[in-house]
Amino acid sequence: MKNNQITRRDFLKLAGATSAGLVLTACGVKAVDLSEPSATPWPSPSPSSTATITPLPEPSVTNTPIPIPSEGFLLRDEYADDHQAGSLEWTVATDGQSLRRVVDPDGLMLTTGGVLRVSGSGVTADYRPGLSYAPFPRAGIGAGLVLLARVKPNAGRGPDYVGWYMNPAPTGSDMGNEYSGRFVETGLYASDGLGKSLKLGTYEYGITYNIAVILHPAGGGEFWIRGGTWTDWTQLHSSSTAYSNKPYFWPTISFYTQSTQADVDWVMVCPYVDNNFESYLVSRANPRPAARVIVLGDSKSIPGATQIYPCSLNTAELQFPVHFIANPGATTESRYASLTADIAAVPVEFIPDYILYNLGTNDAGILPARETYMTQAGAILDGMHAAFPAARIGMMQVSNSNYLANCATMSAMNATLVSTRAAWASVGPDESSALTGSVDGIHPNQSGYIITGELWRAWMESKD
Numbered sequence: 287m288k289n290n291q292i293t294r295r296d297f298l299k300l301a302g303a304t305s306a307g308l309v310l311t312a313c314g315v316k317a318v319d320l321s322e323p324s325a326t327p328w329p330s331p332s333p334s335s336t337a338t339i340t341p342l343p344e345p346s347v348t349n350t351p352i353p354i355p356s357e358g359f360l361l362r363d364e365y366a367d368d369h370q371a372g373s374l375e376w377t378v379a380t381d382g383q384s385l386r387r388v389v390d391p392d393g394l395m396l397t398t399g400g401v402l403r404v405s406g407s408g409v410t411a412d413y414r415p416g417l418s419y420a421p422f423p424r425a426g427i428g429a430g431l432v433l434l435a436r437v438k439p440n441a442g443r444g445p446d447y448v449g450w451y452m453n454p455a456p457t458g459s460d461m462g463n464e465y466s467g468r469f470v471e472t473g474l475y476a477s478d479g480l481g482k483s484l485k486l487g488t489y490e491y492g493i494t495y496n497i498a499v500i501l502h503p504a505g506g507g508e509f510w511i512r513g514g515t516w517t518d519w520t521q522l523h524s525s526s527t528a529y530s531n532k533p534y535f536w537p538t539i540s541f542y543t544q545s546t547q548a549d550v551d552w553v554m555v556c557p558y559v560d561n562n563f564e565s566y567l568v569s570r571a572n573p574r575p576a577a578r579v580i581v582l583g584d585s586k587s588i589p590g591a592t593q594i595y596p597c598s599l600n601t602a603e604l605q606f607p608v609h610f611i612a613n614p615g616a617t618t619e620s621r622y623a624s625l626t627a628d629i630a631a632v633p634v635e636f637i638p639d640y641i642l643y644n645l646g647t648n649d650a651g652i653l654p655a656r657e658t659y660m661t662q663a664g665a666i667l668d669g670m671h672a673a674f675p676a677a678r679i680g681m682m683q684v685s686n687s688n689y690l691a692n693c694a695t696m697s698a699m700n701a702t703l704v705s706t707r708a709a710w711a712s713v714g715p716d717e718s719s720a721l722t723g724s725v726d727g728i729h730p731n732q733s734g735y736i737i738t739g740e741l742w743r744a745w746m747e748s749k750d
Contacts, residue, residue: 360431361419361537361555365397371405372396374417376609378635380552383578383607385636387536390415395541401438401549404541414446416540420607422501422555423534430502430558433537434566436551437469438494444469445550446542447477449499450507452532464529465507466538467497469548476509476523486522490514494551498566500558501535504528510563519563533732577746578607578636580677582621582628582670583644586729586738587612609636617648622662629673638677640746641670643714646684646696647728653692656699664703671710678749679707680714680742687727712749715741 363379363386372393377386388395394404395415404415422431435448449466468475468483475483486509489495495513502508505528512519537555541548556566581587587610611621611628621628632638643666649659667679681700686693697713704711720734720741721727730738 359554359556360422361553363419363554364400364552365402365550366400367397368399369397376631376633378633379419382635384419385607385609385633387418388416389418401551402539403549414540414542416447416451416538418451418536418538419555421534421536424503424505424532427501427503428557430500430507431555432558432563432566433499433501433553433555434496434563435499435539435553436494436496438549438551439469439489439491440548441491443471443542444489444548445539446470447538447540448497448550448553449477449538450501450535451538452530452535464532464535465499465501465509465525467499467509467511470542474511474522476525478525478527478529484523487515496563498563502526502558508561510561519561521561577639579609579746580632580638580641580670580674581608581610581612581644582641582666583610583612584616584648585612585614586647587642587644588614607636609633609638612644615648616645617652618645618654618659618662618666619649621645622666625666625669629669632673638674640749641674641677641679642682642742643667643679644682644684644717646682646693646700647686649696650684650686650689650692653689653695659696659699660703663700667703667707667711671707675710677710678746679704679711680745680749681711682714683716683718685716685718685721687721687724715745717741 359381361379361384362381363384366380367377369377372390372395374386374390374395374397375388378384379386392415395417396403396405402417431450433449437445437448439445447463447466447468450464451466452464463477466477468477469489472485473488474486476486477483493514495511495516496519497512498508498510498519500508500510504526506525508521508525509523510519510521516522537553539550539553554566559565609632611631645663645666654662667681670677670679681704683697683700684693701713704713715738717738720730720737722734722737723731724734725731
């Protein structure tokens with residue numbers, strides 16, 4: 287605590303987060319005081335039933351703040367910040383934590399007036415503009431996750447997919463869909479990872495719909511809707527089938543390239559409790575402290591279907607909002623050269639608590655001269671500290687099985703670097719245990735990336 291102001295780290299400690307259990311969620315936002323709903327309590331139908339439930343008050347077609355559920359949300363975005371088409375990548379969601387990841391090569395997706403939409407017909411045939419958020423694992427999500435959204439299909443069609451994906455963002459014919467709802471010209475569909483789309487009914491243009499897409503940990507899910515002819519919340523589809531063996535799922539919204547004005551007002555993700563959606567949508571805030579992470583590295587730190595080691599720790603209770611500064615082949619020299627641009631690319635609102643320095647694998651093959659390495663790596667540390675003074679920085683003890691002696695030399699240099707910066711930097715975990723089973727002795731396999739994440743989690747807990 288400094289100058290009578292509580293820092294996020296102080297808040298974590300006051301909240302009971304110790305080295306034995308660091309609280310890391312994506313929910314560190316101010317409480318929103320909302321009036322209590324007038325709706326009567328809802329029954330709890332069986333997950334496999336098609337029973338209807340007492341309706342929520344009719345939503346306004348204009349954007350209004352989305353209430354935070356008392357259980358605690360994991361993602362919340364109301365698109366209140368206007369961004370021109372093509373400028374949404376890595377912007378920060380309304381919750382102040384979650385980062386948006388966009389696939390939009392023609393620059394069609396934008397936010398305006400509190401809605402997410404695409405600006406016109408696309409020119410690239412084999413893709414759909416898509417926006418994803420940080421992934422969740424199949425394991426560790428308790429009873430499941432529920433993605434709630436409010437959408438308004440307009441002339442042309444609605445959002446093409448709203449639901450759970452197996453890839454960071456949809457592109458091309460491999461949409462990577464695990465379980466989603468679709469608003470297409472011919473009707474409303476439930477869509478699964480086997481490429482099947484089951485027609486559930488028809489919808490109306492210009493009508494606002496609330497939807498809930500539930501993902502169960504063993505696979506499959508449920509699709510619920512309210513709006514238009516569905517005057518009560520109604521379960522339209524349920525499945526127990528696991529469509530893939532993928533370990534992670536991204537909450538995603540995608541648009542068909544000919545969808546010119548379909549609006550998405552908001553989206554949120556919560557731990558699944560039951561089908562009493564009123565408890566998710568209408569309640570008072572109960573925000574939890576959050577810790578944000580910057581990952582600084584090379585090909586081993588690029589977000590993807592397996593290479594997402596900080597995100598691999600995400601559960602229904604814990605979230606790691608992460609910004610990645612990484613590219614294949616990156617070395618200490620190249621990161622040093624791009625340092626100013628790398629720092630400038632971090633969203634202004636994204637103030638990290640931890641910076642995970644995971645460079646060195648590509649240096650191992652060339653082993654820079656000591657003076658050069660110490661100067662460039664030291665400048666990276668000092669530059670990141672100057673930009674983010676509250677963040678703790680850890681330098682991974684990298685491993686490259688082809689150059690183990692050089693890795694040991696760099697680890698010794700790293701130890702010297704952090705020893706003169708001990709107030710905010712320290713030696714990070716030893717990566718070697720994550721390379722068991724590696725095909726090339728450099729990149730971890732899927733299990734190895736999870737080990738990398740666990741190693742970093744232990745380091746972060748020890749520094750809190």
